[in-house]
Amino acid sequence: MPQKIETVIFDLGGVLIDWNPRYLYRKILKDEEQVNWFLQNICTSEWNDEQDAGRSFEEATRELIRKHPGWEEAITAWYGRWQETISGPIQETVEILEAIKKSNGYRLYALTNWSAETFPWALDNFKFLHWFEGIVVSGVEKTRKPFPEFYQILFDRYKIDPSKAIFIDDNIKNIEGARKIGLPAIQFQNPQQLRAHLTQIGLLN
The missing domain is CATH 3.40.50.1000 (HAD superfamily/HAD-like)
Known part of the structure; x- marks a missing residue:
């Protein structure tokens, strides 16, 4: 020190600030197992890191939907309902x-x-x-x-x-x-x- x-x-x-994407995806996906799978395989922390480093939401969302078209609604929610990932201070x-x-x-x-x-x-x-x-x-x-x-x-x-x-x-x-x-x-x-x-x-x- x-x-x-x-x-x-x-x-x-x-x-x-209490930020956790699980707060949102527990509302969207059927159970905790599916939430974990989605965050480990679709909207991953590595993917989110790129937006933290300056990539636009539009580009990030478009690219991910192209890779995983069956998950379009859940992918779009990451930023469309972003405020629901924060529970408060x-x-x-x-x-x-x-x-x-x-x-x-x-x-x-x-x-x-x-x-x-x-x-x-x-x-x-x-x-x-x-x-x-x-x-x-x-x-x-x-x-x-x-x-x-x-x-x-x-x-x-x-x-x-x-x-x-x-x-x-x-x-x-x-x-x-x-x-x-x-x-x-x-x-x-x-x-x-x-x-x-x-x-x-x-x-x-």
Whole structure:
């Protein structure tokens, strides 16, 4: 961990915002087994990563329907009903963010893998996103975590010294990517674990 933390960097989906495509596909598909199969074989995380890195929804949907025409309705729902993949804020983590903000001792930023086409909706619907001094969005930058250049955009744009920062993300690949470039990181498991860790390193009382 850094000796003196000046900057706290949050991931969004899975840390502050409860995003899960299962919330949508449990409404569309017949059972959990079919949901799992669909997300492992049709609308996969690898496919979604490309939209996070800047590919348009239109292109992504068209290509997938061409490969899997029998699943057109479910594929189209991924973006047609995208808001149903979000259940709301992870309130306990929002409270941790608020406590850090009120301490006035830290700079707050977000680094998120998120499509440029849907992120404006998040900004309109989650007021806590406006607590950050800056947010770097993968779909806007056309690159994403865990690639080093994406973290570097944040460092360069906001003059952040990674050795004096801490990064919070739920995805182990993103944690490993951060650590490889000298950015200390905590893998988020749940708000209680995060609060305990931040208290242990002196960031929270």
